[in-house]
Amino acid sequence: MDQHKPSVRAEALELLRQGLANRTVAELLNVPRGTIGWWLSQERKRQGITYERATDCPLCTGRPYDHEAYAYLLGLYLGDGHIISKPKQHHLSIFCNATQVGLIAAAEAAMKRVMPLPSVRSRYKPGCAEVKSYTKHWTCMFPQHGPGKKHDRKIVLEPWQQEIVDTHPWEFVRGLIHSDGCRITNWTTRLVRGERKRYEYPRYFFTNKSDDIRELFTGTLDKLGITWTHCTRNGNPYNISVARKADVALMDAHIGPKY
Structure with missing residues (x-):
């Protein structure tokens, strides 16, 4: 086919050297993208170039x-x-x-x-x-x-990660709650003037099997001044609970619902 003549291949490689994307060159020359990619790969091999995908890490x-x-x-x-x-x-x-x-x-x-x-x-x-x-x-x-x-396995933050968490503690807590946490409404009953009435209150739970990850969560809560308690499962720490009214209100203000 005409578009696969050596002159077309040479033109494609020149456009690629100028920084144009494979898709753009394919459209300009009416050549399948796969063919453009193959030509580029073969040209790199000919020149002994090892391809490294671009990164913004x-x-x-x-x-x-x-x-x-x-x-x-x-x-x-x-x-x-x-x-x-x-x-x-x-x-x-x-x-x-x-x-x-x-x-x-x-x-x-x-x-x-x-x-x-x-x-x-x-x-x-x-x-x-x-x-x-x-x-x-x-x-x-x-x-x-x-x-x-x-x-x-052991989960420990690198110093640069800890610095970010210390600077943005609420975003870290929000991510943990949005992944392994929830906000629920508990209820209990109490006697009011001799009559038993239902009483409801919200609380946050964070549930994770990793002792290290739970400690990262509670350590950040401590720095934020949030009171928390352990709730056990089969006698083992498993859930972290935040139930004090003022603390729940503060978490509501910073975390927001999962929706």
């Missing part, structure tokens, strides 16, 4: 990034997130309730505010949405990544 490039968004995303990751990092497959996943479209949007936005370049998409399963961002550099941003479940 803040730790690798020194690029300033949104610390507030990172504090929130760190909370989401420690709660309901994990990283896949193996040959030809690298991504960060945050799992959300599929009905909580606001949370899904917030997770997507946080990923893009920390690293705008990687693609972000949501994969829906029955009752669940998996928000995914594709780049191997999420392991740089979350050095807590490792084999196995998070509650089976």
Whole structure:
């Protein structure tokens, strides 16, 4: 075909050298994108060039990034997130309730505010949405990544992560609550002038099997002046409860609902 003549290939490579994207060159020359990609790959091999995908990883490039968004995303990751990092497959996943479209949007936005370049998409399963961002550099941003479940290994923040959490503690708490927490209404009864009446009160719960992650949560609450208590399961610490009226009101003001 005419568009596959050596002159067309040479023109395509020249346009690519000028910085045009594969898609743009394909459209300009009426050549399939796959063919453009193949020509580029063959040219790199001919020149002995090893291809490295462009990255905007803040730790690798020194690029300033949104610390507030990172504090929130760190909370989401420690709660309901994990990283896949193996040959030809690298991504960060945050799992959300599929009905909580606001949370899904917030997770997507946080990923893009920390690293705008990687693609972000949501994969829906029955009752669940998996928000995914594709780049191997999420392991740089979350050095807590490792084999196995998070509650089976030590989870400690790096000094630079702790500095961000100390600067944006409410965003970190919000991420943890939005992942592994909830706001519920408890009730009890009490005698009022000899009559037993129902009494309702709101409280926050944070539930995580990892002792380290619970301590990160409670340590941040301590710095914020929030009173909390342990609720046990089978005699073991498992839930963190915040029930004092003033503390619940303060968390309401900073965390907001999962929706």
